[in-house]
Amino acid sequence: STGPRSRENRGASRIPSQFSEEERVAIKEALKGAIQIPTVSFSHEESNTTALAEFGEYIRKAFPTVFHSSLVQHEVVAKYSHLFTIQGSDPSLQPYMLMAHIDVVPAPEEGWEVPPFSGLERNGFIYGRGALDNKNSVMAILHALELLLIRNYSPKRSFFIALGHDEEVSGEKGAQKISALLQARGVQLAFLVDEGSFILEGFIPNLEKLVAMISVTEKGALDLMLQVNMTPGHSSAPPKETSIGILSAAVSRLEQTPMPNMFGGGPLKKTMKLLANEFSFPINIVLRNLWLFHPIVSRIMERNPITNALVRTTTALTMFNAGIKVNVIPPLAQATINFRIHPSQTVHEVLELVKNTVADDRVQLHVLRSFEPLPISPSDDQAMGYQLLQETIRSVFPEVDIVVPGICIANTDTRHYVNITNGMYRFNPLPLNPQDFSGVHGINEKVSVQNYQNQVKFIFEFIQNADTYKEPVPHLHEL
Numbered sequence: 001s002t003g004p005r006s007r008e009n010r011g012a013s014r015i016p017s018q019f020s021e022e023e024r025v026a027i028k029e030a031l032k033g034a035i036q037i038p039t040v041s042f043s044h045e046e047s048n049t050t051a052l053a054e055f056g057e058y059i060r061k062a063f064p065t066v067f068h069s070s071l072v073q074h075e076v077v078a079k080y081s082h083l084f085t086i087q088g089s090d091p092s093l094q095p096y097m098l099m100a101h102i103d104v105v106p107a108p109e110e111g112w113e114v115p116p117f118s119g120l121e122r123n124g125f126i127y128g129r130g131a132l133d134n135k136n137s138v139m140a141i142l143h144a145l146e147l148l149l150i151r152n153y154s155p156k157r158s159f160f161i162a163l164g165h166d167e168e169v170s171g172e173k174g175a176q177k178i179s180a181l182l183q184a185r186g187v188q189l190a191f192l193v194d195e196g197s198f199i200l201e202g203f204i205p206n207l208e209k210l211v212a213m214i215s216v217t218e219k220g221a222l223d224l225m226l227q228v229n230m231t232p233g234h235s236s237a238p239p240k241e242t243s244i245g246i247l248s249a250a251v252s253r254l255e256q257t258p259m260p261n262m263f264g265g266g267p268l269k270k271t272m273k274l275l276a277n278e279f280s281f282p283i284n285i286v287l288r289n290l291w292l293f294h295p296i297v298s299r300i301m302e303r304n305p306i307t308n309a310l311v312r313t314t315t316a317l318t319m320f321n322a323g324i325k326v327n328v329i330p331p332l333a334q335a336t337i338n339f340r341i342h343p344s345q346t347v348h349e350v351l352e353l354v355k356n357t358v359a360d361d362r363v364q365l366h367v368l369r370s371f372e373p374l375p376i377s378p379s380d381d382q383a384m385g386y387q388l389l390q391e392t393i394r395s396v397f398p399e400v401d402i403v404v405p406g407i408c409i410a411n412t413d414t415r416h417y418v419n420i421t422n423g424m425y426r427f428n429p430l431p432l433n434p435q436d437f438s439g440v441h442g443i444n445e446k447v448s449v450q451n452y453q454n455q456v457k458f459i460f461e462f463i464q465n466a467d468t469y470k471e472p473v474p475h476l477h478e479l
């Protein structure tokens with residue numbers, strides 16, 4: 001057979017991913033310590049820089065072998081981000097990169113079962129902000145490398161580890177600077193792996209099976225500020241419409257007019273085709289014949305907020321500010337909308353649709369930030385990053401029923417690396433159900449100790465698989 005599974009030289013120098021009880025305890029304790037450091041990004045301007053600096057000290061202490069190995073070069077980028085270069089023995093092999101971010105979103109204590117920065121363990125779960133997004137990946141990557149180096153592993157293929165410090169507010173200070181540094185050094189990556197998808201449990205209606213979704217693209221984004229200016233005056237003699245009324249009507253029209261359903265094109269076509277085999281009659285027939293059942297399936301997808309996010313550009317009204325005093329007609333009203341742009345649309349197209357829906361010259365539109373959806377990375381037999389992930393998923397998680405390509409509905413640091421690779425994969429090797437997902441940016445974010453230890457095992461295996469990957473022999477076609 002072809003592909004990474006046909007490996008001849010595997011075995012001899014392979015290190016089994018078996019960890020002692022002491023190591024297993026160290027793995028979970030290190031994550032707890034990482035969660036206890038409140039590396040919060042509050043806004044583009046404000047982050048907890050004391051905690052970010054402390055985190056740099058923390059990883060030095062937690063992973064002494066990584067920091068002292070002659071195979072590893074460590075650089076601090078933009079004060080708080082970290083770039084590790086792990087020197088492989090074979091320079092002819094193109095390097096790859098593992099990514100994660102050390103910052104987290106804020107976590108007000110209300111509603112949490114344990115304080116969000118306590119890292120407490122309860123009933124087999126480690127609780128805290130960052131348990132899934134994304135200190136788990138930061139710590140699992142470094143811990144897997146630590147354990148490999150302790151066992152004298154010396155990689156054949158060079159790789160990088162990039163840990164950004166401001167992903168939650170754009171990645172412009174961290175990931176963007178790391179990328180610029182790599183570009184200045186002429187680095188081209190075979191592929192990269194970042195956060196952004198999981199082994200999904202119970203997200204798909206009528207499907208009990210475990211679906212590992214590797215996101216091969218990611219939605220674009222548009223942060224749009226809508227503003228209405230009016231002349232202030234006495235509230236005892238109000239005009240027919242105020243800035244608040246005009247703006248409210250405009251944003252309500254936008255909320256009530258969803259962006260078009262784009263189901264049918266893009267990478268989801270392949271996803272649906274693969275998923276069809278996992279369903280029994282009649283859903284399998286429906287998914288195999290989307291040319292006929294497309295309207296029904298696309299309507300079903302719209303019903304749930306997560307599947308809805310896969311089929312269209314979403315419109316989230318996230319900020320609204322207006323008014324200065326109860327008896328003053330408000331001079332200014334502002335609202336900010338966060339659009340996540342479907343891979344089949346562009347920023348320009350979304351803006352035109354917004355203008356048509358608002359249809360009111362008194363409402364000014366200000367683009368605060370925008371970027372296009374990310375290119376679609378390959379997921380075919382020749383796609384090294386995708387195939388390596390698939391192979392490692394199958395060996396570490398034999399309970400997974402199927403691996404499919406998908407769309408990341410949120411944003412990650414990967415977009416800053418678009419110039420140095422066309423293989424951008426977003427996958428966190430952890431099972432996730434809808435309740436777990438509600439903890440991400442929400443309350444009671446937690447990861448099970450067992451699942452986290454398996455994440456370390458996954459990366460431990462993945463690094464070794466990357467060393468023994470064999471380019472697949474292209475298929476021969478008869479002339």
Ligand SMILES: CCCCCCCC/C=C\CCCCCCCC(=O)NCC(=O)O
Pocket residue numbers: 133167168195196197198200203204213306307409410411412437440
């Ligand atoms: C038909 C298939 C159904 C698939 C359901 C998809 C489920 C999506 C699950 C997980 C997505 C989680 C993304 C987490 C990444 C978070 C990154 C982040 O917070 N970035 C900042 C931002 O986007 O604002």
Ligand SMILES: [Zn+2]
Pocket residue numbers: 101133134167195
């Ligand atoms: Zn994240």
Ligand SMILES: [Zn+2]
Pocket residue numbers: 105133168441
């Ligand atoms: Zn996040």
